[in-house]
Amino acid sequence: MHLLNSADNNDPPQDRMRSIRGRRLSRLLFLALLTWSAAAMAQVQDATERAIRLDQTIQALKDEVLDISRDAQSVENAVLAPEDQRVSIYVSVGVRGLLLDEVSVAIDGAPADVYHYDEHDARAMLAAHSSQRVLRTAVAVGPHRIRFSYSGHYADAKPDTPPTTGQYEAIFDKDYRESELEFSVSRASRFGEQMRAGMKEWRRQQ
């Protein structure tokens, strides 16, 4: 605005020409600025829209991958551990602050399946209603001997403290339905210091 009003009609022609050039230049600059800012705004909006479109495409992709994974898992379960032979072993911890280091499960004379925990895994075990499936395998119908052992430490234990360990051995009868066994580590009594491992069998309601 200052540039537009600065030229006087009494000024010499050179100054007027300069003034007109200045006006044109300022208008051009103003227009360029407007165009640039509009383009910049459009660019930002376009980038946001593209990001949203991409996010939705990825959501659809995730959906497909999840479907494939579910089907693949289903096929793997059906082939490697058919439901009539399937045994699923779960582990849960009911002692606050007890972080598992490892658990092992062995059925009959088969080599034990050992699961090692890092800090993050072990803490996840302490969440309410949390239990981990450590093994899914196939066995024949009939009685089987199962052996479970664990080792862990308390979150505030000193490095030289010996680990807390325990084991449980039992015989379970496998029938033509899937067997779901849960081993839980808990205190033997409410105020006691002894740990106790227990086993529970679950059956799906038909």
Added chain:
Amino acid sequence: MSLRPTTGALAAVLILASATAGAAEIYVPGTITDPRIRAAEYLDQNDRHFSAIVELLLIAGSNDPLRMPAELQSRLAANYLSFGMRDRAEALYRHLATTATDPLDAGRAQLRVAEFEYQRGYTAEARATLARMRETLPEELQLDWQDLMARVLMSDARYGAAAEILGEGKKSRDQSPFSLYNLGVALINDGRAPQGQTVLDRVGRLVPKDVEELALRDRANLSLGWHFLQAKQGGTALPIFSRVRVEGPFSNRALLGLGWSELSPQGERIQKAQVGDENLDATPFTTFSTLGVLLRPGFSEEDIFKRAGLRAFRLTRASKDDEDNLKRALVPWVELISRDPMDTAVQEAWLAIPFTLDRLGAFTQALQYYERAVDVLETARVRMDTAMTSIRQGRMVETIVRRELDSEAGWKWQLLDLPDAPETYFLQTLIAEHRFQEALKNYRDVRMMMRAMESWSQRLAAVEVSYGSGERPAAKPDDQVRRARTGWSPPWAGMPIKLRTDTQLSAPGTYSDPAPTQTVTMPHSSCRCRAPASTARSSARAPRRGGSPACGPSSRPWPPSRRSCCRTWPSPSWKARSGRSMAISSRRALRSRAFMTARSRAK
């Protein structure tokens, strides 16, 4: 005090239960007693959301998750959201909201959805979600709602509306310092600068409880200081910059501002605007690690030129006041130029010092400083070129992604530290933004899924080998039938069935015409079975339907029989029945089926 054994020694508990396990406990699939649901919970807690979703989908099976128990739905929704699948999660949460018994849980879930929408850039959707939940919002979530709604509005540059939201209801003492900071920024951007300044000043003097609040305090002081500096209120900006820590993410910019505050117009004394809760200002926070300590008497007066690397000189054009101001401005700037020259604040300080010297007439010293600044900036330019090359190669992003390649944390994944790369410095501000973080999370997720698919490809190949090897024990047909019949009830169950004498039927053996027969070739080439024409097609198709391999020495027979893979049927007594009685039976069967279909539809 710890409740664990004080002996700390081995507490080995050996229980040998030679007896068989007790009776099984029954669970309803999809409820909290379902061990698979609890396994999904473990996966969720372990940030393995992808696996948790697969587990939950397997529990649902062919059922629509919306028809499964609420425990499954809520876990599925939470994992969907954590894995960045907003649309799926929202559908489940909406359904859960209609049946929710705990409004607090429902409210928290809605807030999580809105937070996700805000971070991913779905601001309109986030606003809609927040507006929708407002009517049923529990009191406990009021502040969280306000905070999120204000952030959403501010991201759309609707500062006035954001200030209104943050200013309503609760007193400021109940609000988090972050909400207060946002309120201050919203007020200033809405043109209500005096109120905004007061609110930011309050945040700038809060007693921090943790490192985050300390950083927020610095940021509030920095924002407010530069706001005053731009308004030519150097005198007001000076003490505000002085509150910022000497070492911190905002200290460089504050040092720069501190120097300029000494040289800029001091301005008029500003009256504080009243915003209520004024008594909160009575708890100023002081520490020796703030920038104000740099300006202590003596530190700025003695040897500042020496510390700036300048020889003794006489100022020809400077008054006493100007010389004092210059000395005080040099204190923070000399400190600043000793820091990383890649920081723009440091680079500006390298130019600000000679500029000021030049203005005061110390031309030789200004020239010396300009020459040193050229060297510093040239070095910075070379580093910037290296960084640009590195950015184009995508090395830093690749390094970030490679660190936790198989992490399934999805939306909950957090970038905790940055790799040591040339471009890290330049990208740290960009990386801190939601738009970069969320895109990076999506990129990570896609990489993780690609690896999951590769893994499945190998696992399924192994499954195929196992399936074809015949190593698996053959399933006992009786067990399979028993298992299939578990929980099965006949479709006519509950239907009253009465016995009556059917006078229309002919006595067996009245008709002597043999039923038409057709030879059926069973999969085993050596077995030839005979079946009636009406059943021939279905019998021939049976092996393929069952998915059983051809009957042979190493495979299971079809139809299942322990003795032989083939059997002649129908039985002689069935074969003896007349064509007429078969037709009547077929018609009755059809009628019965039609009736049952109609019945099931009526249900």
